[in-house]
Amino acid sequence: MRLSRYFLPILKETPREAEIVSHRLMLRAGMIRQQGAGSFSWLPLGKRVLDKVCQIVREEQNRAGALEILMPTIQSADLWRESGRYDDYGKEMLRIKDRHERDMLFGPTNEEMVTEIFRSYVKSYKDLPLNLYHIQWKFRDEVRPRFGVMRSREFLMKDAYSFDLDYEGAKAAYNRMFVSYLRTFTRMGLKAIPMRADTGPIGGDLSHEFIILADTGESQVFCDREFLELSVPGEDTDFANDAEIGGIVKQWTTPYAATEEMHDEAAWGALPEAERLSARGIEVGHIFHFGEKYSKPMGAKVAGPDGKDHFVSMGSYGIGPSRLIAAIIEASHDENGIIWPEAVAPFDVALINMKAGDAECDRACDELYRELSAAGHDVLYDDTDQRPGGKFASADLIGLPWQVIIGPRGVAVGEAEIKRRRSGERFTAPLAEVARRLS
Numbered sequence: 001m002r003l004s005r006y007f008l009p010i011l012k013e014t015p016r017e018a019e020i021v022s023h024r025l026m027l028r029a030g031m032i033r034q035q036g037a038g039s040f041s042w043l044p045l046g047k048r049v050l051d052k053v054c055q056i057v058r059e060e061q062n063r064a065g066a067l068e069i070l071m072p073t074i075q076s077a078d079l080w081r082e083s084g085r086y087d088d089y090g091k092e093m094l095r096i097k098d099r100h101e102r103d104m105l106f107g108p109t110n111e112e113m114v115t116e117i118f119r120s121y122v123k124s125y126k127d128l129p130l131n132l133y134h135i136q137w138k139f140r141d142e143v144r145p146r147f148g149v150m151r152s153r154e155f156l157m158k159d160a161y162s163f164d165l166d167y168e169g170a171k172a173a174y175n176r177m178f179v180s181y182l183r184t185f186t187r188m189g190l191k192a193i194p195m196r197a198d199t200g201p202i203g204g205d206l207s208h209e210f211i212i213l214a215d216t217g218e219s220q221v222f223c224d225r226e227f228l229e230l231s232v233p234g235e236d237t238d239f240a241n242d243a244e245i246g247g248i249v250k251q252w253t254t255p256y257a258a259t260e261e262m263h264d265e266a267a268w269g270a271l272p273e274a275e276r277l278s279a280r281g282i283e284v285g286h287i288f289h290f291g292e293k294y295s296k297p298m299g300a301k302v303a304g305p306d307g308k309d310h311f312v313s314m315g316s317y318g319i320g321p322s323r324l325i326a327a328i329i330e331a332s333h334d335e336n337g338i339i340w341p342e343a344v345a346p347f348d349v350a351l352i353n354m355k356a357g358d359a360e361c362d363r364a365c366d367e368l369y370r371e372l373s374a375a376g377h378d379v380l381y382d383d384t385d386q387r388p389g390g391k392f393a394s395a396d397l398i399g400l401p402w403q404v405i406i407g408p409r410g411v412a413v414g415e416a417e418i419k420r421r422r423s424g425e426r427f428t429a430p431l432a433e434v435a436r437r438l439s
């Protein structure tokens with residue numbers, strides 16, 4: 001992509017309304033634009049990151065056996081009256097009336113709707129287990145939206161819903177999602193720690209939050225340092241093997257870890273001082289088992305092996321892709337800007353022409369652009385007539401993993417300068433070798 005033809009509204013100064021670094025950097029890097037309280041437009045650079053984050057979430061949900069669907073954002077209140085949540089949900093729910101005066105709402109979550117889909121088609125335990133998920137916008141009228149997309153009112157969520165004959169099946173489904181989450185966050189360069197959590201308006205009796213440790217996190221968390229050493233399940237994890245998956249969950253739920261609401265001072269006190277880690281954290285995922293909480297009032301049941309009807313045992317599993325982008329920046333930035341983990345970077349390479357308009361520099365850049373693209377790199381080519389200092393500052397701000405810098409002196413000897421954004425390491429390479437050196 002040529003920057004001269006892109007739309008990257010970089011801000012020179014720091015927006016004063018931004019309280020935390022991720023909000024500041026997302027605004028300055030031209031990733032988002034606030035449209036109202038807790039409501040944002042995703043501009044081209046931000047949208048590319050959001051799509052990459054969603055693709056990783058999707059791949060790991062699919063690997064765990066979940067099936068992707070897409071449900072509407074606007075829901076009928078009638079469904080929520082069946083579960084009894086229409087009145088309980090409170091002021092966070094955005095309630096709407098259509099032209100026929102029917103009560104509607106902008107969905108904050110989809111347990112009722114997905115249960116309606118399930119009960120309409122599935123009648124036998126032979127069709128279980130089933131896990132349906134979607135990645136869809138939600139609205140929660142937060143009393144105090146803040147920190148940019150970290151706590152917004154309209155936000156993107158991957159929400160998955162599992163259906164099983166009984167608790168044993170539902171726990172196996174819960175474990176598959178648990179392990180899927182460990183993989184998902186790791187692929188984004190994040191260290192997420194699963195913590196026993198409160199179940200809140202979603203309900204149920206078993207729940208874990210996945211927390212990224214970050215100084216600006218809204219949650220106070222407590223955990224055993226052992227988590228920092230645990231290895232994350234690999235691509236060869238067999239999600240069909242309940243025992244293997246259960247073993248991984250046991251390994252990741254044995255050391256102490258709890259959010260403030262669930263903190264147990266006695267258990268914490270029993271830990272050796274050196275093992276205790278108390279920190280602020282950002283909740284990027286939250287999973288719940290809630291059995292028959294929705295299936296019973298909504299009549300979602302299957303015929304069991306005994307020929308009798310059984311209300312299905314359910315769970316729901318959420319990840320916040322839009323919040324995740326802020327969490328990644330909180331966990332990966334420096335004083336010059338964002339440092340994207342390669343898996344979610346909007347582009348791989350910032351190709352910087354220090355002297356746009358100079359025939360030799362232009363020719364070298366055009367050739368490199370073609371070679372790097374042909375080698376599979378996504379290149380953002382700064383072909384603008386901005387002065388070099390401004391180009392370097394912008395490249396550091398938007399945080400692409402690599403910078404390839406072309407200037408008159410280097411071109412004269414057939415060389416480019418390469419900078420690795422994360423480490424700041426710089427080295428020169430012959431133009432013909434650049435594509436190979438970016439690894």
Ligand SMILES: Nc1ncnc2c1ncn2[C@@H]1O[C@H](COS(=O)(=O)NC(=O)[C@@H](N)CS)[C@@H](O)[C@H]1O
Nearest residue numbers: 109151152155159284285286316317318320323
């Ligand atoms: N106001 C918000 N802004 C941005 N992300 C949010 C917001 N509220 C929740 N999230 C994200 O959405 C995830 C799931 O939200 S939740 O309430 O915990 N869980 C549910 O809604 C369940 N239905 C899971 S399917 C959270 O872990 C968080 O990453």
